[in-house]
Amino acid sequence: MNSLKFQRALRAIDPSVVYRSNDIEDRRLGDVLVGVKDIPVGAQTVCVIVGAPQHIGVERNGGRPGAAEGPTAFRKAFSKLAISAFEQHINTGKLVIADAGDIDTDGKTLEQIHDEQYDIVAQILSHGYVPIIIGGGHDTAWPTIRAMEAMGKPYGVVNIDAHADVRPLKDGGRAHSGSPFYQMLTQQSSHLLPGGFVEFGLQANSVALSHLTMIHNAGMHTVMLDEVRRTGLETAWTQAYDRAASAQSVYVSLDMDAIASAYAPGVSAPAADGLTPQEVSHVLRHAAASGKLRAFDVVELNPAYDLDNRTAKLAGALAYDVVAGLASLLQ
DSSP, rough: OOOOSSSSSEEEEOGGGSSSOOTTOOOHHHHBBEEEEEEOOTTTTEEEEEOOOOHHHHHTTTTTTTGGHHHHHHHHHHHHHHHHTTTHHHTTTEEEEEEEEOOOOOTTHHHHHHHHHHHHHHHHTOOOOOOOEEESSSHHHOOOHHHHTTTTSSSSEEEESSSSOOOOOTTBBBTTOOHHHHHHOOOOOEEEEEEEEEEEEEEEGGHHHHHHHHHHTTTOOEEEEHHOOOOHHHHHHHHHHHEEEEESEEEEEEEEGGOOOOTTTOOOOOOOOOHHHHHHHHHHHHHHTTTEEEEEHHHHOOOOGTTTTHHHHHHHHHHHHHHHHHHHHHO
16 A cells, blocks of 8 residues: 555644543553554555534534534544554554544635545545544535545445435535535436445434435435334344445445434434434444445534533544444454
8 A cells, every 4th residue: 555645735633632541551542543644554454534624514504503623522532442442453553543634624615625525535545545534514425425436436325314415405506414415316427336325214304205205216225213113223224234335335424413312412403313322333333344334424523512522422432333343354
């Protein structure tokens, strides 16, 4: 693998945001995170964190602002987690977790930010690394989809969400936090696998019938929350993931509002009902351990409405599950 050098500038992270135990007997993620320039050539699995600190798309969609602070809250929580689930692979250099920093969003339009994110994620993918994008609004899914397209190979997508996010563009063709999968389904040419897009955990009281109809008319699939409960998580998820994973390359997008607000109050559009942390943890580990996960994101984390950093801690723990699932493939 070649050294990763971004064509776009990223904003460095304030060192005080990242927790370090400085205890060799109790190392935390903050102790082992590296910069992209320090990714070793021989690493087998490399996860690259990229922050997208903006909520422009949320505001365009009529949501409550605050998700721009999501990446910082995520890093504070994520960096405190112990590394015992994959420490041996960190020690041998087979697994590397790098932090590229944040996309510089100052003074830029959403469209400019999306173009920068596309370039960055495409570079990460081209090196065979796994980008972990931290939002920010769910509009961040669109540049990641574009980057998957740039690989020139069939891919599948699973959106874990209470909402379908297939709303049409705003006046003048402006994207927003509710439009990324509309953009994906209406692009002129696509490497998206036929039937390879699945919406998982949608709630009937949060999704318009017209949106469900659009997804089904495109030959794609929805798995409603009540269906998950009726069928059982294991069966519902396996059937959903297998549809996307037929492509061999899968992008999984996690909107934190898919989780009941009792567990995740700090989101842009909270839902009283939803999936549990245990359920989301299980499906993410399964996806990562499948050997087909190529990109992952956590979006709509909104610290302005969080309680005792509950949602940020959960977002960090779920990203940890993804890393642990990827590490399970290493020998």
